[in-house]
Amino acid sequence: MTRVVTALVVGALLGSLDGLTAWFTPEVRPMLAGIVVGSTIKGLIAGLLIGFFARKVNRMGPTLVFGTIVGALLALVIALMQHGHYLEILLPGTLVGVLTGYATMRYGRAPAPAPAPLARPSGAS
Amino acid sequence: MTALDDLAVERLQRVLREPDLEGTGYRLVGLLGRGGMGSVYEVEESALQRRLALKILDLPGEDAEQRLRREAEVLATLEHPGVVPIHAVGTLVDGRTFYAMKRVVGTRLDAASVRTLTLAERLRIFLKLAETVAFAHARGIVHRDLKPQNVMLGPFGEVLVLDWGLAKRVGVREGPAGHGVTGQPGDTAPGAALGTPGYMAPEQAAGAPGADDPRADVYSLGALLQFLLRGAGSGEDLPAPLGAIAARAMAQAPGDRYPEVAALAADVERHLAGEAVSVLPEGPWRWTVRQARRHRVALALLLTYAVVRVLLFLVRRT
Numbered sequence: 001m002t003r004v005v006t007a008l009v010v011g012a013l014l015g016s017l018d019g020l021t022a023w024f025t026p027e028v029r030p031m032l033a034g035i036v037v038g039s040t041i042k043g044l045i046a047g048l049l050i051g052f053f054a055r056k057v058n059r060m061g062p063t064l065v066f067g068t069i070v071g072a073l074l075a076l077v078i079a080l081m082q083h084g085h086y087l088e089i090l091l092p093g094t095l096v097g098v099l100t101g102y103a104t105m106r107y108g109r110a111p112a113p114a115p116a117p118l119a120r121p122s123g124a125s
Numbered sequence: 126m127t128a129l130d131d132l133a134v135e136r137l138q139r140v141l142r143e144p145d146l147e148g149t150g151y152r153l154v155g156l157l158g159r160g161g162m163g164s165v166y167e168v169e170e171s172a173l174q175r176r177l178a179l180k181i182l183d184l185p186g187e188d189a190e191q192r193l194r195r196e197a198e199v200l201a202t203l204e205h206p207g208v209v210p211i212h213a214v215g216t217l218v219d220g221r222t223f224y225a226m227k228r229v230v231g232t233r234l235d236a237a238s239v240r241t242l243t244l245a246e247r248l249r250i251f252l253k254l255a256e257t258v259a260f261a262h263a264r265g266i267v268h269r270d271l272k273p274q275n276v277m278l279g280p281f282g283e284v285l286v287l288d289w290g291l292a293k294r295v296g297v298r299e300g301p302a303g304h305g306v307t308g309q310p311g312d313t314a315p316g317a318a319l320g321t322p323g324y325m326a327p328e329q330a331a332g333a334p335g336a337d338d339p340r341a342d343v344y345s346l347g348a349l350l351q352f353l354l355r356g357a358g359s360g361e362d363l364p365a366p367l368g369a370i371a372a373r374a375m376a377q378a379p380g381d382r383y384p385e386v387a388a389l390a391a392d393v394e395r396h397l398a399g400e401a402v403s404v405l406p407e408g409p410w411r412w413t414v415r416q417a418r419r420h421r422v423a424l425a426l427l428l429t430y431a432v433v434r435v436l437l438f439l440v441r442r443t
Contacts, residue, residue: 024438088437095430102426 006108007051007100008044014096015043021092042078042093046070047100054104055111063101071097144181145218151179151225162189162290167228170212177212181223190222192290197224199289202264207257207286229285235273239353244364247353248397252390253284255346259386261286262339265295269337271345272324273352293337324348327377340379343389347374347382350393366396369405 001009019039022028028035049070054063075093079086144166146153151168154176158165163182170177180196182189200211214224239247254276258268268275270291277285322330326344329336350371354363363371370392376382383389392402399419401407407415417424 021434024434025441088441091433091437092430095426095433099423099426099430103423106423 001108002051003055003104003108003111004048004051007047007054007104009047010103010107011043011045011047011050011096011100012040013043014099015046016040018043018092018096025088038078042074043096043100046074046097047104050097050100050104051108054101054108058110060102060105063105064098065101067097067099067101067104068094069097071095071100144179144221144223146179147218149215149217149223151177157228159183160288160290162192168225170225176228177225178209178228179223179225181217182221185220185222193222193224196290196292199266199292199294200224200226202266203261203289205257205260207253207260207284208289209285209287229277229279231277231279231283231285233274234276234278234349234352237278244354245397248367248393250278250284251346251350251353252393252397254286254349255386255390255393257284257286258342258346259390261292262295262342262386266292267295267337267339268292268342268345269329270321270324271342271349272321273349274321276349295337295339326379328379338379339385340382343374343382343386344376344379346386346389347371350374364396366402366405367393370396370402373404 016036016039019036020032022032022035022039046067050063050067053066057063057066072090072094074097075090078093079089082089143153146168150171152171154167154169156164157167157178163180166179166181168177168179169175180193182193194214197211197214200208204210209229210227212225212227214222216222234250239250242250254271258271261268266289268286268289268291270288271286275286275288277283277287279285324345326336326341328338329341329344347370350367351363354367354371370389373381373392374383374389383392388403392404395402399415401412401415405411
């Protein structure tokens with residue numbers, strides 16, 4: 001799988017799992033389906049951003065940092081929309097970003113190197 | 126005799142030992158080393174103003190000359206980054222045969238501090254070595270004297286296989302020189318010596334038919350793998366898959382070894398990639414341990430996530 005596809009799959013998978021953990025919080029259990037869908041979409045967005053970043057940069061360190069930032073920012077947006085549960089949303093959301101970044105670089109296929117330009121014989125116009 | 130006289134005699138002997146390079150186009154720079162068959166000198170090629178190495182027979186002789194010329198032919202056949210390129214072959218005014226090759230800079234494997242390298246770095250050295258030997262086999266040449274002393278590590282990660290003096294074209298009958306081993310481990314002498322104890326396949330030591338089979342090199346590569354992993358004289362245990370690979374490569378019977386160097390290298394590559402090796406049957410436990418090791422970072426991150434989730438859940442409940 002390419003970096004982008006890997007990031008999308010991992011992001012969606014971890015996002016949905018992250019959403020499912022809401023089941024352990026009884027007061028939000030009635031809204032579980034909405035939370036799972038929202039969390040999956042958040043994971044897909046994070047995966048898309050991280051995947052394109054990983055494809056462009058092609059280095060583990062920067063991708064991990066980018067994944068952390070994207071995971072934290074998206075989680076912050078969700079927490080602001082919820083007007084609460086900051087810690088419960090921010091901390092795992094950030095970790096999902098880190099995991100997506102790592103999995104993208106570790107398991108995604110690196111882009112093929114660009115072919116070297118052909119040398120032009122000296123004197124050729 | 127006084128100390129001064131001793132020095133004078135020593136200097137005289139050294140001058141007498143120096144080869145006369147008149148008419149060769151080379152200017153002597155210095156001695157690089159002595160082997161069983163000849164000496165290697167650093168020279169400067171006058172025409173191109175470049176430094177080369179010149180291997181010169183110590184004494185003229187039909188057997189040794191044949192062997193040196195055969196080595197030169199082998200080197201000329203093997204155009205590969207792992208083999209020192211040869212430039213010319215010729216005869217000195219005193220009748221001794223020589224050949225000129227690239228002057229390589231580096232450290233011999235037996236003198237290198239392999240123990241300071243990581244396991245992966247050592248295995249990559251081994252793979253480069255195996256690639257060169259596999260290339261030679263593909264050209265029908267068996268080295269027959271692979272050992273740490275005949276491997277040079279360059280400053281830019283080059284791995285060179287040296288001393289092809291005992292190499293043989295598969296299917297070509299041996300010359301007048303017989304078979305046998307040198308008295309000192311690590312020493313390769315002309316004529317009588319066709320291998321080095323500790324690195325030589327049993328059939329080579331016994332002079333059995335088929336001793337020039339490429340699987341003799343597979344045995345030596347197994348011994349070199351052990352050397353690379355343990356370092357000289359260490360009793361450190363090998364990782365089980367690598368131990369199994371070395372054991373298969375060093376099987377007593379050629380038929381029990383890897384059939385070719387490529388198969389041996391493929392198993393080492395599998396181990397490097399965290400995959401199962403062909404010579405070690407893997408039960409569920411070993412499979413689980415290998416997978417856990419291979420994906421340890423991802424597992425650690427998932428575990429961290431799970432722990433954070435549980436902690437948050439507990440905090441909320443209290």
